[in-house]
Amino acid sequence: MPDRADATTADRAMHDVSRTPPSLRVRAVVNGMAGTARGTEQDSFCTRLVEAFVAHGHVADCAVVAPEAVEAAIAAAADDPAVDVLVACGGDGTVSLAARHAVRGGKILGVLPGGTMNLFARSLGLSTDLDEAVLQLAAGTPAAVDIAVIEGDGLGTAGLGGRPFVHQFSVGLKARMVKLRKAIVYRSRLGKIVATLRAAAAALSRPPNFEVEIATPEGTERRRASAVAVSNNPFGDRHLPYADRLDGGQLGLYVAAPLSARGALRLGLDLLLGRWRANPDLQSRTATSIRLAFRGGHVRRCVIDGELVDLPPVVTLRIHPGALTVLTPGPIAEIPAGAPAG
Structure with a gap:
């Protein structure tokens, strides 16, 4: 069995925003060079991701992006009023970048473990197997969680003062x-x-x-x-x-x-x-x-x-x-x- 974080613990730990979410408009950005994502057939992976969300009544699109274009793609999704959910597939750096833009743009963040350690994905209770994690996200519900902020000269801001x-x-x-x-x-x-x-x-x-x-x-x-x-x-x-x-x-x-x-x-x-x-x-x-x-x-x-x-x-x-x-x-x-x- 693939290694899996404790989803039950994560469910207990987070306050559900809605247990029966309406149809969501999902944009997935896959860092094509990140950890486990690099080892997948990426076009077929995007197809499976879209199929999984559509099967749960959502609308989805997915793009595999070169590392140098990841931030622009994530920022564009965060700024797009037609997007409800920004899904980021990559390592902790990619996920952190997506979280900053999700906060700034008021989007729901979806996390897929495409990196090496995938520590934030583990905290959320997601499987470390990419295909299983896609199925978990597609069946998932929005919840509010904490985020930390660091303030200091030159570190930038994303709407939370740091x-x-x-x-x-x-x-x-x-x-x-x-x-x-x-x-x-x-x-x-x-x-x-x-x-x-x-x-x-x-x-x-x-x-x-x-x-x-x-x-x-x-x-x-x-x-x-x-x-x-x-x-x-x-x-x-x-x-x-x-x-x-x-x-x-x-x-x-x-x-x-x-x-x-x-x-x-x-x-x-x-x-x-x-x-x-x-x-x-x-x-x-x-x-x-x-x-x-x-x-x-x-x-x-x-x-x-x-x-x-x-x-x-x-x-x-x-x-x-x-x-x-x-x-x-x-x-x-x-x-x-x-x-x-x-």
Whole structure:
């Protein structure tokens, strides 16, 4: 059976906007170079997607788009008054981009796991098998979930006072790893996995050590760290680092003390295996807002939903409860033979 996030948990976690949605007008944008989407027969995949939504009474169209045209296609869908649902098929970066535009354009967001990790899709309870996820979305219903926003010079805005993100903001260890991976050329999903492992080994062998001031509604502290991360709702246990629910109205804050290479390796393994709470070098808590100030100019890049971006010296992160409407997964049903394609 394909690996599948717990759809029951996701159903409990999110407030349904409507259990019986009317006919929706769906626009799907498939990043043709993203992870699992790269390994599909993309034209036939689009046909199956359209058939699935039509079988549930919706109107749909689908386009496979080159990476350099993904943002324009997503922005056009968000601006189109004839579109109700913007479906994004790609990795966490593509999904995050689509979420920003969905918020800006007042659209419902549909997520398909076309990347490598697909962490936000897992939080929503979607199957990691693309075809199964299509069937779940086509049978799904809209629900309001939280979205996080980071504010800082040069980070842009999408109608919520800053740059929205759906999964995680991170500085330090992960940013170094992503920077190293970007320098490695790869041409397939397997190549990306190998590049990620090589970059992780290099980053873990020399963990960063920087000073950060952390302010929350509970108080302010200054400390040294090898990594700081903030998530849209706190991570769950016993699985990859993603939230079990998306309507808790809280940010997760994670701070790793200055690490040795051995300590960094142990932390990486604990995160992958879902046992991060027991790691002695990692402290976690929740907050509705967090201000981070980086001293000395030693930290210049951050990762926002998988994308490496320039880091302002001071950033503020906030949670916006219920500010994003998504399609939550419905039951999987076979598409009748000969179903019209719209």
